[in-house]
Amino acid sequence: MTQSIDTTRARLVAGGTHLALAAGAVFMLLPFWLMLRTSFTAPDQVFAGNILALSDFSLENYRRVFAEVPLLRYYLNGIFVVTAIFIGQVIVCVPAAYALSRLRFSGREVGLWLVLAAMMVPYHATAIPIYVLLSRFGMINTHGALILPFIGSAFSVFLLRQFFLSIPQSVFESARLDGASSLRTLMHIVFPMARPAIVTFGILSFVSHWNDYFWPSFVLRNDFAATVPFGIVKFLDQELGADYGPQMAAATLTVLPLLVGFLIAQRQLIAGIAMTSGQVD
């Protein structure tokens, strides 16, 4: 008898919890729904009727965005920048993390110290001096300005180093005894073993740089190298003052690739955030 009362009570508590979470979820999801609803409503209907309900389905806003915004270029820029950052990070950070954790050489302590010091300086705080440096090399408004500062990522080195330290030294030792050169060890042992860690920081790096608006605002003045967030905002502010329909269509097209990616790689992304606390730079 008490058994059944207990289970009923547990069920009620669980039901209440679900209800409370659902109420909060309305707040979390409302902006997404409003964005979609407005983007699919004909421009002259945006303020008519119920602001939450979708009455007449229309693609007019999207037609206008595609006609007026060089969206394809923004997408290609974004893909190029994000891919280049990731490849650069793998080429620079994986070997360095391996050397800093598993090779003995004089100056290693200095190297480690440099990594820890760099981790304390968020690039957001030093945007102006970096801007001055980049402009000295004529790199303002180029893709390079969006890529170069992020390739030497102290945080991913730190992450990878923890990872390499968890692999027994004997693995690397036996490769050396088998006569493998450093380069061969790197290619055939280090890179394959580091794959899970590379995937984790790869996803985080992809998300944070695809979404980034801060950095382009500092180093871009025109939309030649503009990634999606920067290009869209620049366009909105110049062309679409109070046209909320096209604005929401543009916002949808900006968010969409990531939302699709999120649905696919949701587990890895959340696990990665939990592991690294969301820090990538």
Added chain:
Amino acid sequence: MTVSPAAVLTPIPAAPTGMGPRIAPYLLVGPLMLLLFVFAILPCLLTLLLAFFDVDILAGTIRFVGFENFTRAAARGEVLNSLRVTFTYILLTVPPSMILGLLIALAINSLRRGRAIWQAVYFLPVAATLVAMSIVWRWMFVGRRGIVDQTLGQMTGLVDWLNSPVLSLPAVAIVGNWQQIGFVVVLYLAALASVPRHQIDAARVDGAGAWHRFWHVTWPAIGPTTVFVGIITSVNALRVFDTVSTMTGGGPSRSSQTLAHLMWERGIYFFDIGGGSVVTLVLLALAIAATALQRIMTARLEKAGTR
């Protein structure tokens, strides 16, 4: 031909190849060290320098001006204003998203079914492009015709948030909370998963109620995470830019201008590198102080946790 025992016992030396074992480590760390120096260490030193110079990027001239950048910034009063705005923003975002994040994490953690779905729902804003969602929020906050004014405004009389000197910063802070709660939830869920199960069960056997189980077992166990979350959300508040820039542009009359936005306005928009460097110094000092504090606190808490 006989092989001497000594030769058998001596370890085989590493194969001599093009990349000698002596220089190999330097080749591996060299590029990273160069990049870290140029993009992390050098900028810090450069900030100190630039703050005392008048730099004209277009003309390529540079002139020593002593403390002029500082006195001018002080006279404008904008740095102090942005410091105040940034700290208000921290107060408006850090405690609410930590409390709500913990409550949501506890709720999700108590469930047997549907955990992954709720976690994904609350995490969605973290993954979404913030600047695009700021445009959506700007539309929601639009005076008179936006959803906020049509619902909340009718009930409370608080309308046209983005054009109000009092309400513009809270509007930005609401978006800040909306965006980072999911992040806090994920960190707390990870921490809750590592709370020793047997301790909670032992407390239950001893007759401790839900509140006592939380207060005496769970809360101390997630202490390091709480400190960490508090500091990392504060550091995130130091870099708030996307929402301010798209929703209010720092206005009206600088009432929502955070330090990061002021830095951009001075250095990039007004092309005043010296003035921007003064703001940079303030931001840099705060960021370094926060990370240092985090390292000290986590070290202390971890020590206390393993007593």
